[in-house]
Amino acid sequence: MSAPRNHSEKQTNNMFSHPLLDANPGLWAGIVTTLRNKHYNNGDRIVLHGDTADSLWLVLKGWIKLTRQTPDGKESIIGLCTEGEMFGEAALFSHANYPYTAEVAGNSSELVGIPSTTIRSLVSKDPSLSAQVMTMLSERTSQAQLKLEHMTTMSAAQRFGCFLLRLCNTQLDGIKTLQIPIEKHILAAYLGMKPETLSRSQQQLKPLGISVAGHIITIRHIEKLRDFVCNSCSESGNCSTDAAS
Amino acid sequence: MSAPRNHSEKQTNNMFSHPLLDANPGLWAGIVTTLRNKHYNNGDRIVLHGDTADSLWLVLKGWIKLTRQTPDGKESIIGLCTEGEMFGEAALFSHANYPYTAEVAGNSSELVGIPSTTIRSLVSKDPSLSAQVMTMLSERTSQAQLKLEHMTTMSAAQRFGCFLLRLCNTQLDGIKTLQIPIEKHILAAYLGMKPETLSRSQQQLKPLGISVAGHIITIRHIEKLRDFVCNSCSESGNCSTDAAS
Numbered sequence: 001m002s003a004p005r006n007h008s009e010k011q012t013n014n015m016f017s018h019p020l021l022d023a024n025p026g027l028w029a030g031i032v033t034t035l036r037n038k039h040y041n042n043g044d045r046i047v048l049h050g051d052t053a054d055s056l057w058l059v060l061k062g063w064i065k066l067t068r069q070t071p072d073g074k075e076s077i078i079g080l081c082t083e084g085e086m087f088g089e090a091a092l093f094s095h096a097n098y099p100y101t102a103e104v105a106g107n108s109s110e111l112v113g114i115p116s117t118t119i120r121s122l123v124s125k126d127p128s129l130s131a132q133v134m135t136m137l138s139e140r141t142s143q144a145q146l147k148l149e150h151m152t153t154m155s156a157a158q159r160f161g162c163f164l165l166r167l168c169n170t171q172l173d174g175i176k177t178l179q180i181p182i183e184k185h186i187l188a189a190y191l192g193m194k195p196e197t198l199s200r201s202q203q204q205l206k207p208l209g210i211s212v213a214g215h216i217i218t219i220r221h222i223e224k225l226r227d228f229v230c231n232s233c234s235e236s237g238n239c240s241t242d243a244a245s
Numbered sequence: 246m247s248a249p250r251n252h253s254e255k256q257t258n259n260m261f262s263h264p265l266l267d268a269n270p271g272l273w274a275g276i277v278t279t280l281r282n283k284h285y286n287n288g289d290r291i292v293l294h295g296d297t298a299d300s301l302w303l304v305l306k307g308w309i310k311l312t313r314q315t316p317d318g319k320e321s322i323i324g325l326c327t328e329g330e331m332f333g334e335a336a337l338f339s340h341a342n343y344p345y346t347a348e349v350a351g352n353s354s355e356l357v358g359i360p361s362t363t364i365r366s367l368v369s370k371d372p373s374l375s376a377q378v379m380t381m382l383s384e385r386t387s388q389a390q391l392k393l394e395h396m397t398t399m400s401a402a403q404r405f406g407c408f409l410l411r412l413c414n415t416q417l418d419g420i421k422t423l424q425i426p427i428e429k430h431i432l433a434a435y436l437g438m439k440p441e442t443l444s445r446s447q448q449q450l451k452p453l454g455i456s457v458a459g460h461i462i463t464i465r466h467i468e469k470l471r472d473f474v475c476n477s478c479s480e481s482g483n484c485s486t487d488a489a490s
Contacts, residue, residue: 068479137382144389234313
């Protein structure tokens with residue numbers, strides 16, 4: 001190993017902090033040399049829509065924007081992935097292409113790429129990994145369906161509030177400071193609203209103790225935000241944002 | 246077997262026409278006695294949101310509405326399943342609950358229920374079935390993400406047109422007559438629009454050769470409808486509605 005010891009240890013720690021690897025470190029330790037830990041800068045493109053899906057990507061740090069173009073020239077932001085999430089699930093299937101372009105959306109980003117041959121071989125041999133991957137795919141479906149529901153049952157301010165609550169992870173109450181280095185028009189598009197609607201939503205959340213200063217958002221009372229948002233969501237009480245850590 | 250021979254043969258034929266069973270009939274033949282072929286009437290409830298997910302359900306005939314309630318009393322229609330589709334994927338995971346209520350939405354319906362213990366045991370033993378289930382889960386995610394995209398890139402008339410194209414399956418051009426025995430307010434809610442917007446959308450599609458008479462919809466030129474709809478969709482050219490049969 002030519003890498004300095006500290007650097008190598010840092011990478012390994014980071015990698016195994018991701019939920020996919022954290023659940024079964026023994027399984028991954030055997031193939032750790034095939035995993036690629038990569039650093040990217042703001043605006044870097046990681047994968048291109050239509051390219052062969054040769055890796056499954058785990059996000060260790062930063063924000064990744066998943067986009068598609070329509071033939072009549074509209075860009076659609078279909079996902080924003082951050083720490084602990086993954087993208088490129090097409091790599092689980094043979095002869096599949098990436099169904100979106102993935103680019104770094106804010107500051108630098110650190111990812112792990114798992115070659116498609118490695119992940120497919122592991123999944124076909126290990127029923128527990130196969131079950132874990134199916135659970136993750138199923139959760140991804142539920143999230144997309146819930147986001148669709150929110151487009152009709154929630155106001156714009158509630159949808160923005162729900163996005164913030166998800167970033168609080170399982171913290172149930174108290175104060176939380178979030179750093180979201182994403183341009184306003186990208187975040188607004190992801191939430192299905194215009195940038196001016198996002199600005200109005202931020203104003204609407206002020207009385208609940210939410211303050212926005214550049215890319216820093218402070219939530220003074222998570223429980224108040226939850227009351228405001230979750231009453232209009234059918235997953236209320238079952239959602240990952242409700243679960244105690 | 247006490248069932249009349251013809252009845253039994255009809256059930257088996259129907260069951261094996263579903264894509265999940267059709268792809269690997271040998272695998273399912275061994276456990277066919279554990280599968281439950283059931284008939285339901287309009288309005289019948291099949292599963293209740295929050296109940297233990299004890300079966301995966303395959304739709305052989307009819308329409309199933311998947312709904313959830315928000316704490317503040319709004320009903321959200323998160324899915325409409327018809328022939329060849331499935332619901333209740335939560336049954337693939339141990340100790341999971343149904344994330345929605347499923348009810349028959351129009352006329353009668355015929356379903357096959359696969360007990361959760363049966364499907365979980367098969368999936369854990371058979372890597373090809375496991376891969377097939379992962380593909381189906383991944384397609385479900387893609388569909389939900391695409392529907393989200395359409396909420397911002399497409400007009401209401403285009404979204405209604407896309408719904409019709411999906412029911413044409415892989416028929417690329419020519420005339421198609423569809424029977425959609427679903428009340429207008431349910432279909433409108435599923436498409437994320439008001440009933441009056443759905444009526445206006447039907448009017449807008451008339452010049453393209455779409456006529457609506459009660460629950461019968463005639464599409465005179467599938468290719469014209471595709472031109473109108475798919476130009477605003479990032480899946481254009483890759484979609485199941487484009488694939489030649």
